[in-house]
Amino acid sequence: MNKNNTTTDKHRSSAAITLDNVAKIAGVSAITVSRAINTPDKVAPETLKKVREAIDKTGYVPNLLAGGLASRSSKLIAAIVPSIANLVYSSTIRLFSKSLSKAGYQVILGDSGYPEVLEEELVRTILSRRPDGIFLTGVDHSPSCRNLLLAANIPIVETWDLTPSPLDIVVGFNHMDVGHAVAKFILSKKYNKVGFVTANDARALLRQRSTLEILSQSGVSDIYATTVPAPTSLEYGRIGAKQIIEEGFDSGVIFCTSDTLAQGVLAEIQSRNISIPDTIAVIGFGDQVFAAHTYPALTTVRIDRERIGQEAADALLARIQKRPVKNKIIDIGFSIIEREST
Amino acid sequence: MNKNNTTTDKHRSSAAITLDNVAKIAGVSAITVSRAINTPDKVAPETLKKVREAIDKTGYVPNLLAGGLASRSSKLIAAIVPSIANLVYSSTIRLFSKSLSKAGYQVILGDSGYPEVLEEELVRTILSRRPDGIFLTGVDHSPSCRNLLLAANIPIVETWDLTPSPLDIVVGFNHMDVGHAVAKFILSKKYNKVGFVTANDARALLRQRSTLEILSQSGVSDIYATTVPAPTSLEYGRIGAKQIIEEGFDSGVIFCTSDTLAQGVLAEIQSRNISIPDTIAVIGFGDQVFAAHTYPALTTVRIDRERIGQEAADALLARIQKRPVKNKIIDIGFSIIEREST
DNA sequence: TTGAAAGCGATACCAC
């Protein structure tokens, strides 16, 4: 007794419809209703029909808090991104969520872009929901974070970067390679002056440094560089461009560590009536898609963001379902999309 | 017995640390540990210290599935948006999440932008997590959706639109008013030809219709309109602009139902070497922020997206904490930001 | 201030 929601409940009262209510109405046991919902083929067609009618009649909505607790599987996947308000990450997450929802999982998001919230705190909060897997952005985590993550004993996928020693699985690309490839591109075009508008972000700085490395090795020394705060915005692109132009940069190429910055840089150059790309060319990063369509003057480094989401989802699902994981290190690469003509 | 995680467990085994483990180590009862975590001021300082040490030593992470089940409060707030990959919504959600996380709530997102997933299905899935409140985008819901939502018996906030009969609380602005205001602006500038690039979305279409209504009343009849698929993109902006220009639109103003579309329209006009805004002026919508900074030629309708998130969070929290809700209908208004000079 | 016992609503295990 006390299983039905009558007012005679000794301790708590509840108006919500439960599995037991449905079971009683259908004239079967609770576990049968559970099976009818989760594994319908293990239930006789007639029983199934009765149960479905009872569910419809009552408007029953399963309680996944209870289900997750009992089955030790929350059907929740956590994802930690620097900012959902950044298209670069949100488009990845969108495909990630979509793939997972097909398999019956929901994604719960954590935003690591607030400096006032410690990453460890965020991970802790997220882990308290007992996700069945976790998606991380980047491969740098504090030791206490690593411990928390490892102790959770769930599949982990790190993304947007590569490391020889992932926590579990990693899906990304090599930022140093990007820098080197951009440097080679710049050299091939024989630009004699090179500007940098770089976001203050570990991976962006790495891309800039590696570009610079090759350039200086090749004797290109007319460099104008500025660092702007993350997250990137068109506004900071304008500001950055303004700075290096005022420092004396008047021709050549500007490498921006994001397409958003690049757009701002383009706007600043346009507003000064400087010809693009003849006098100043611009290179972006990250493939905001529209770049290629609307700004033919912009060369950019294309990253297949959807693929990151897809591969991350696939790898996580494989792990959860204990299927073999093909690769623990998935390099999705990148490509330089050259747009010079107008 | 069977409360500790030994291998003698009759039914299930578990490696995870539980409240009981911590309690045993701290030499107190489980409920005391629970209090130490949730209501530390109801626990003696000495006891608190012992408990905290035990938590640190074990690396205990509370299980909110269990906590939520027992307390009938998941500390989860659901939000349904058309697309997280759309800055307009993601910036609202970001502030919404931030405000709620300060109060100890986490946001779980549902993406309603996939036509193959029924809204009702999505709401059902979300409700199975037993959120303590729900954020909806728009005020149009199918009857079955309304029933589900109402049956859940939790605070609801509808956003991005207004209605005299909200499900619970509504935070938004009047799209018809926007259309009328834009029409008046257009009339005041005495444009004789008006183009429309409109997304195929209920609220966008409403803004367009209401603009048109006033214009035709005032005798402006040289109209060129095209509808492009949602979600909006720069690419569709270009396509839309191309269409109406090819239909014969050669001067005047184009009203785009989003700033993203407006950017594409601007790019198309620029590529044709048409002067902006002298020959063709462009009006956007939604305040992508950068519009004002980088495209001085673009007039736009500014919506305080962050405020929507803030007000929605505040209202929901008030309801949950059973504090009085000041207004059930919150009109955040809008403003036209005119940028004509270059 | 602390604790014992009884749930919360579901699923796992084992029988039938």
Place this chain on the structure above:
DNA sequence: GTGGTATCGCTTTCAA
């Protein structure tokens, strides 16, 4: 194919 019973890990209630 179906059901009984014992949990899952936590909080509520009530009592000390």
